[in-house]
Amino acid sequence: MNDTYELRSGDTHIEVHRFFPGAVAGVAIVTLILQASFPVYIPKLDIVDLPLLITVYFGLSRRNPSTGLLLGMVIGLAQDALSGPTVPLGFYGIAKTVIGYLASSIGARLDTEHPAARFSLTAGFFVLHQAILNLILRLLMAQPEPWFNVHLAIAAGVNAVLGTFLYIALDRLRRSS
Amino acid sequence: MVAIPSRHKSLTLLAGVLLAQLLLLAVQIKRDSHGRLIRVWAITAVSPFERAGAFSFDKVRGVWRHYFALQTTSRENEALRIENDSLKVAIAQLQSKAAEADRLAELLSFRSSHKDVPMLGARVIGASAGTASRTVEIDRGERDGIRRDMAVITPDGAVGKVIEVSRDNAQVLLLTDKDGGAGAMLIESRIQSPVVGTGEPLLSMKYVANDDKVNVGERVVTSGMDKIFPRDIPVGAVLEIKPGTPFKTILLRPAAKLDRLEDVLVLLSRQALEFPRDLNAQSSEPNANSTAPATEVSVPKSPAPEKP
Numbered sequence: 001m002n003d004t005y006e007l008r009s010g011d012t013h014i015e016v017h018r019f020f021p022g023a024v025a026g027v028a029i030v031t032l033i034l035q036a037s038f039p040v041y042i043p044k045l046d047i048v049d050l051p052l053l054i055t056v057y058f059g060l061s062r063r064n065p066s067t068g069l070l071l072g073m074v075i076g077l078a079q080d081a082l083s084g085p086t087v088p089l090g091f092y093g094i095a096k097t098v099i100g101y102l103a104s105s106i107g108a109r110l111d112t113e114h115p116a117a118r119f120s121l122t123a124g125f126f127v128l129h130q131a132i133l134n135l136i137l138r139l140l141m142a143q144p145e146p147w148f149n150v151h152l153a154i155a156a157g158v159n160a161v162l163g164t165f166l167y168i169a170l171d172r173l174r175r176s177s
Numbered sequence: 178m179v180a181i182p183s184r185h186k187s188l189t190l191l192a193g194v195l196l197a198q199l200l201l202l203a204v205q206i207k208r209d210s211h212g213r214l215i216r217v218w219a220i221t222a223v224s225p226f227e228r229a230g231a232f233s234f235d236k237v238r239g240v241w242r243h244y245f246a247l248q249t250t251s252r253e254n255e256a257l258r259i260e261n262d263s264l265k266v267a268i269a270q271l272q273s274k275a276a277e278a279d280r281l282a283e284l285l286s287f288r289s290s291h292k293d294v295p296m297l298g299a300r301v302i303g304a305s306a307g308t309a310s311r312t313v314e315i316d317r318g319e320r321d322g323i324r325r326d327m328a329v330i331t332p333d334g335a336v337g338k339v340i341e342v343s344r345d346n347a348q349v350l351l352l353t354d355k356d357g358g359a360g361a362m363l364i365e366s367r368i369q370s371p372v373v374g375t376g377e378p379l380l381s382m383k384y385v386a387n388d389d390k391v392n393v394g395e396r397v398v399t400s401g402m403d404k405i406f407p408r409d410i411p412v413g414a415v416l417e418i419k420p421g422t423p424f425k426t427i428l429l430r431p432a433a434k435l436d437r438l439e440d441v442l443v444l445l446s447r448q449a450l451e452f453p454r455d456l457n458a459q460s461s462e463p464n465a466n467s468t469a470p471a472t473e474v475s476v477p478k479s480p481a482p483e484k485p
């Protein structure tokens with residue numbers, strides 16, 4: 001898990017990145033702590049979903065669907081646990097499991113290193129993540145929320161911009177080949 | 178164990194992880210009225226099978242009950258048929274009793290409104306065997322103080338007079354008999370004339386001159402001139418008037434229901450009675466059917482009056 005290698009899919013050669021030991025766990029823990037902390041001091045930043053950005057980044061980088069969905073599940077369940085008694089365990093867990101799986105699957109087929117691709121994918125995953133959460137709210141918790149509004153569009157843009165820069169910073173945690 | 182292809186392993190893992198988290202959610206989420214979501218899902222999943230089982234069980238039980246377990250049905254049917262017949266008889270008896278009660282109540286009411294007039298309730302127990310005479314037999318006789326030529330009435334009006342008395346029974350000649358009759362008068366014109374029987378259900382008023390004005394529907398009461406009936410007992414109402422020479426031919430409809438007598442009152446004196454005027458009007462209407470057996474009215478006995 002410490003080397004970079006190439007994933008061959010037909011004529012396409014896609015790099016699968018490795019990270020320093022403990023980097024994934026450490027980043028996930030720090031992100032969760034930040035996510036639980038900064039809305040207290042800066043309420044307007046509650047639109048930022050750092051655990052989602054981390055899930056997307058590691059999914060796209062590791063390019064292994066099983067690892068991606070498990071990482072998404074762990075991060076999501078941890079976010080549920082830190083979100084208080086009103087959020088049932090599995091709420092974010094399901095959404096981030098799906099996102100982790102899709103990000104890993106897409107990462108295994110496309111080159112997602114370009115910032116524009118990362119921006120687009122992050123925005124798309126954010127919208128999909130919110131759609132899954134909304135679906136759970138509607139079907140299981142009987143709490144209908146609007147499917148789309150301006151706030152969601154702004155949040156998707158903000159998260160995509162933040163993610164694009166965050167991913168560049170996280171790229172430094174990759175082990176060189 | 179079935180081997181899962183490697184390309185589907187991640188998909189299988191995804192499905193398993195999602196299912197586990199869905200169940201985790203279902204255990205936690207509580208619907209207000211239905212309890213926890215996992216319970217709702219469990220009931221939703223199981224209830225179709227329970228419903229199908231109950232439906233099948235009902236069908237099997239219905240087939241058994243309606244096609245195989247019919248040994249006692251025939252006997253039950255027969256018993257129910259007998260019970261139904263006996264109930265019909267009981268209903269008829271009760272209806273008869275009710276009609277009888279109404280009739281007796283009417284008699285008692287009449288009797289209680291004329292407490293000062295001695296009269297005796299009697300039950301009609303027989304009628305003339307032939308069509309030539311119109312008589313009835315009552316269950317009161319000499320022992321009860323009944324004497325010949327006593328007037329017999331009902332609350333509707335005059336019935337006839339006693340013509341034969343034995344120890345326990347008496348025979349009453351109805352007004353409609355050819356030999357029956359009573360002294361009468363038209364209530365409006367006060368014209369007095371005897372009313373006689375025709376041998377038919379109607380009465381005839383004799384000796385009313387052609388010049389005298391008589392209206393159809395005018396009521397006729399007893400005049401008291403025959404020394405049998407007291408005055409003002411309803412006799413009937415004018416039904417038909419035909420001019421004749423030298424007297425009119427006047428037919429009356431009897432006030433009392435002479436063709437269906439069951440209970441009567443025998444007047445033990447010729448003391449005058451008062452009949453309500455509207456009762457006379459009612460007496461000209463068609464009478465209701467009544468087939469109930471008559472019973473004795475508890476009218477106090479009085480000593481028989483002297484024969485006029």
